[in-house]
Amino acid sequence: MRKITTSLFFLVFSVLVFGQTGQKFETMLDGITVQDICGDGQNLWIATNGSGIFKYNIKTKTLENYSTSNGAIKHDFFFCLAANENYVWAGSTDGLFIFDKKTGRWTSRKFGKGGQLGNWIRSLAYDKYENVVWIGRFQYLTRYNLRTKQFEDFDLTRRGIEKTNNIKKVAVDGDSLVWFGSEAGLHKYNKKKNIMDPNSIVFYDTRFNYFNGEGDEVSITSLLFEQKNLWIGLDEFITPDRPQFNIGGLYKFDRKNDWRRFDASTGLAGNGIFCLERTGNYIWAGLYQFGQSSKVSYGRGIALINRLTNQVRVLNDPDIPATVYCMYFDGSVMWLGTNNGIVKIPITNKFASITKGAK
Numbered sequence: 001m002r003k004i005t006t007s008l009f010f011l012v013f014s015v016l017v018f019g020q021t022g023q024k025f026e027t028m029l030d031g032i033t034v035q036d037i038c039g040d041g042q043n044l045w046i047a048t049n050g051s052g053i054f055k056y057n058i059k060t061k062t063l064e065n066y067s068t069s070n071g072a073i074k075h076d077f078f079f080c081l082a083a084n085e086n087y088v089w090a091g092s093t094d095g096l097f098i099f100d101k102k103t104g105r106w107t108s109r110k111f112g113k114g115g116q117l118g119n120w121i122r123s124l125a126y127d128k129y130e131n132v133v134w135i136g137r138f139q140y141l142t143r144y145n146l147r148t149k150q151f152e153d154f155d156l157t158r159r160g161i162e163k164t165n166n167i168k169k170v171a172v173d174g175d176s177l178v179w180f181g182s183e184a185g186l187h188k189y190n191k192k193k194n195i196m197d198p199n200s201i202v203f204y205d206t207r208f209n210y211f212n213g214e215g216d217e218v219s220i221t222s223l224l225f226e227q228k229n230l231w232i233g234l235d236e237f238i239t240p241d242r243p244q245f246n247i248g249g250l251y252k253f254d255r256k257n258d259w260r261r262f263d264a265s266t267g268l269a270g271n272g273i274f275c276l277e278r279t280g281n282y283i284w285a286g287l288y289q290f291g292q293s294s295k296v297s298y299g300r301g302i303a304l305i306n307r308l309t310n311q312v313r314v315l316n317d318p319d320i321p322a323t324v325y326c327m328y329f330d331g332s333v334m335w336l337g338t339n340n341g342i343v344k345i346p347i348t349n350k351f352a353s354i355t356k357g358a359k
Contacts (some may be wrong), residue, residue, distance in 0.1 A: 025319045026344040028063070029054065034337030037328040040083040044328070044335065045090075046342070047078035053090055053097075058330070066099075066106065073097065073106045082124035082133060087146075089133055091121025096135060113153045114139035125170040127178065130191065134178060136167030141180055143195075154195055156180060156187055158203050163217075171223040179230075181220025186232065212259045215247040224276040224283065226307055229254055231283055233273025236290040236297075248272045250285055250303075252310070262305060267312030270300035277327035279334065279347055283307050286324035286336075287314075299323025299339065319343065 033049040039058075046054040052067025052075070066072040080091040088099040095110040111118050114137060123136035135142040139162075141154045157165040161184050169181035180187040185205035193200035204210040204218075211218050222233035229252050236248030248271035249263040262285075263271045270289035277284045287300040299322035302315040326337035329347075336343040 025317075027319075027341055028056075028344070029341035032341050033339050034325060034342055035078060036080045036326045037335050037337050037342070038081040038083050039328060039330055040085065040088070044330075045081050045083055045088050046337070047081045047090060048076075049078070050076050052076045053078055053081075053088075074108065079120075079122055080124045080136075082126040084126050084128070089124050089126070089135075091124050091135070093120050095119045096121055109151070111137065111140070111142065111151075111153070122168050123170045123181075125172050125178070127172045129172070129175040134170045134172070134180075136170040136180065138166055140165060141167050141170075156182065156201070158185065158205075161185075163219075164203070164205075169220050169223055171225070173225055173230075179223050181223060181232075183219045183235075184217050186218070186220050210259070211251060212261060214249075214261065216242065216245050219246050221273050222276040224278060226278055226283070229307070231276055233276050233285065234271075236270070236272035236288070238290060239292055248290070250276075250305070252307075260310065262303075262310075262312060267314065268300075268303050269314045270298070272297060272300075274299075274324060275326045277329050277334065278307075279329055281306055281308050284327055284334070286327060288323070302336075320345075 032051045034046055035049050036047040038045050042058065044056040044058060046056060048054065052065055052073055055064045068074060068076050075092045075094055075097065078090050078092045082089045086101055090097040095108050097106050097108050099106050118137050118139045120138040121135060122138060125134045127134060131146045133144040135144060141156055143152045155165055163184035164182045166183040167180055168183060171179045173179055176191055178189045178191060180189065185203055188202045189195060190200050206213050206215055206218060219235035220232060221235050224231040232251040232253060234248045235246050237246040239245065249261045250273050252260040262268055268287055270287040272288035272290055274286035274288055283305040285303045285305065287303055288297040289300050290297055301322050302320065302324055304313050304315055320336065320343055321338040321340045323339040324336050328335045332347060334345040334347055336345065
């Protein structure tokens with residue numbers, strides 16, 4: 001009976017989400033590793049590991065590449081992107097790159113604080129409320145004020161633990177909060193206060209029963225907001241000697257006291273989380289499993305979590321690579337960035353009416 005129920009779920013879900021079963025999904029950039037995708041309303045901007053940056057015009061379906069191979073940009077390895085109507089910001093292994101849409105040119109910026117590792121940009125977030133760009137670096141956090149063109153560096157180290165200042169994810173939460181995920185905890189910043197004021201930031205790690213006190217440390221990979229909840233994706237990194245080091249998982253935090261954890265015991269195909277995105281009542285999570293012996297992360301596909309019922313299903317489809325590094329939902333299409341290009345999933349029919357405008 002369980003198999004019939006599961007099969008029925010996927011049949012119904014496939015019809016609602018994909019329009020029909022057995023549909024072949026459109027792909028592009030085959031053979032290219034895609035690290036991040038963002039949109040500016042007209043174009044998708046795509047960061048790749050080794051092939052520079054691509055701009056995809058959604059209306060005309062045309063691609064334009066910026067890479068060293070055509071001299072358009074002086075770097076090819078990028079991890080993250082952010083964009084507004086005037087600029088695109090791209091984080092690389094060697095500093096920040098800025099694209100001016102008016103001039104059509106890229107410029108670059110390097111940071112002195114933190115040395116070479118301080119120029120590894122791992123997360124970017126444009127804050128439309130403050131007109132600033134938050135730059136998460138391997139060492140230190142930077143705020144770039146678009147009005148004054150000034151960069152300010154901040155040290156978020158807590159309790160002398162350097163990894164709390166290794167920023168992996170930045171996410172703007174409405175007009176009053178910004179969250180900074182680090183390799184050893186999560187910072188919540190209240191923008192109504194001066195960031196230099198220690199009272200402006202609340203820090204969450206496994207102390208005080210945050211994250212249910214589970215694991216030795218929490219390394220933040222992804223953040224997603226929906227109504228009263230914050231979804232937090234974690235890295236998995238465990239060894240035979242340290243089986244509780246970074247146990248991974250996905251947490252649904254009600255912003256107060258409740259930390260609901262999703263992991264392999266609740267239906268996920270892996271405890272590592274690459275990325276998160278949302279369509280209507282569904283949270284999409286790109287999964288991986290960490291190999292204790294090989295020290296390699298193995299992609300485990302996509303999990304779909306109903307944010308109302310907390311029901312978990314893993315989406316297995318031969319047309320979708322197992323390794324999904326990033327996801328971007330533009331309101332009608334889910335774009336998956338994988339280790340083998342991009343997969344385009346149209347969210348159609350009845351499911352589209354549920355998800356439209358939900359973000």
